[in-house]
Amino acid sequence: MTVTFADLTTMRVGGPIGRLMVAETSAQAVEAAREADAAGDPLLVMGGGSNLVVGDTGWEGTVIRMASGEFDVAGDRVVAAAGVDWDRLVRASIEAGLAGLEALSGIPGSVGGTPVQNVGAFGTLTSDLLESISVYDRETRTVDRWTPDRCGFGSHRQSVFKHSDRWLVLEVTFRLRRGSQSKPIEYAELAHKLGIEVAGTAPVTDVREAVMALRRNKRMVLDPDDHDTWSVGSFFINPVLAEVPVRASECPQYFDIKGTKLSAGWLIHRAGFPPGYGTQWGNGAVALSSRHALAVTNRGGATTADIMKFAAHIREGVEACFDIRLGPECDLVNCSF
Numbered sequence: 001m002t003v004t005f006a007d008l009t010t011m012r013v014g015g016p017i018g019r020l021m022v023a024e025t026s027a028q029a030v031e032a033a034r035e036a037d038a039a040g041d042p043l044l045v046m047g048g049g050s051n052l053v054v055g056d057t058g059w060e061g062t063v064i065r066m067a068s069g070e071f072d073v074a075g076d077r078v079v080a081a082a083g084v085d086w087d088r089l090v091r092a093s094i095e096a097g098l099a100g101l102e103a104l105s106g107i108p109g110s111v112g113g114t115p116v117q118n119v120g121a122f123g124t125l126t127s128d129l130l131e132s133i134s135v136y137d138r139e140t141r142t143v144d145r146w147t148p149d150r151c152g153f154g155s156h157r158q159s160v161f162k163h164s165d166r167w168l169v170l171e172v173t174f175r176l177r178r179g180s181q182s183k184p185i186e187y188a189e190l191a192h193k194l195g196i197e198v199a200g201t202a203p204v205t206d207v208r209e210a211v212m213a214l215r216r217n218k219r220m221v222l223d224p225d226d227h228d229t230w231s232v233g234s235f236f237i238n239p240v241l242a243e244v245p246v247r248a249s250e251c252p253q254y255f256d257i258k259g260t261k262l263s264a265g266w267l268i269h270r271a272g273f274p275p276g277y278g279t280q281w282g283n284g285a286v287a288l289s290s291r292h293a294l295a296v297t298n299r300g301g302a303t304t305a306d307i308m309k310f311a312a313h314i315r316e317g318v319e320a321c322f323d324i325r326l327g328p329e330c331d332l333v334n335c336s337f
């Protein structure tokens, strides 16, 4: 039976996969990449498919799905293969008496996917805790261990891996902290949920519970029965601008090393697209999540073409209102809007 991207991604759209290689170990992933490259076969690497939208025509070449599930806790270090389920690792690190990853609870996808867009939530970024990454370089055909300074982190959700297919992330090492208390919680919504002051601390188990509750409320934890979670999380990226247009001056603004970061969710909502928008638009197969204006969701039966059409509609509305052009946060392969 032909496997499609609709079967393997959280947005549940996308066409057939030419040749699927499920890599149970890093060695298998490297071998599969070397084989595909030697044969001149186009190669796409994926983990949990939670930040990936592929066109309805699919991918004619090889897809390597990272399924290497080994991880190890040693002292204050956690070493995990790329295919490990991210939230499984977060939970295990807390159970092993380590603090650091708790604010990143409940994020779908694989360990190997986290450095690609420097995954973050509630004031914590992957790059804050990363010690090294083992990487296969398709150009030099070698495996190397990188420190975070080579990864191009800095500006919002960026890394050298994000717009390149040159490297396979094979294994990630996090340096955490022995202890049961969190770092100071600077994120007001989370502090409020925990019943503490901003910059206060809390037991990491409580932080995980609070984060999961906040995420569930925003439909940001995968649930196959809930179309609000048939998404890639935030579809649009928060724009980083050298200059904020006057029309957008009321939008929440944050520092970014490349300029000023604006809230895409605020722009979308204020441009006339509140959470839930879309069920009455087009064929109704795509809509914003009922709890989150940034999440484009598949209401069931959507195609990638439907998703692209809807995303273009939102982008045009925001551009007309604020003179700001939104781009995707997820990886779009063989499709665009």
Ligand SMILES: Cc1cc2nc3c(=O)[nH]c(=O)nc-3n(C[C@H](O)[C@H](O)[C@H](O)COP(=O)(O)OP(=O)(O)OC[C@H]3O[C@@H](n4cnc5c(N)ncnc54)[C@H](O)[C@@H]3O)c2cc1C
Pocket: 010, 044, 045, 046, 047, 048, 049, 050, 051, 052, 066, 082, 107, 108, 109, 110, 111, 112, 113, 114, 116, 117, 118, 119, 120, 121, 161, 167, 168, 169, 170, 219, 220, 221, 222, 229, 231, 232, 233, 234, 331
């Ligand atoms: C409901 C929901 C909530 C979310 N919440 C958040 C959130 O709070 N914060 C956040 O930052 N993100 C969030 N996301 C986005 C997503 O979960 C993360 O980006 C995740 O890290 C993607 O991992 P993945 O394994 O699913 O990657 P995939 O979707 O499989 O791939 C994404 C990209 O990474 C590349 N890639 C994946 N694995 C590797 C590898 N081993 N080596 C090289 N390249 C690789 C792929 O080629 C692709 O370009 C959310 C998504 C959903 C569906």
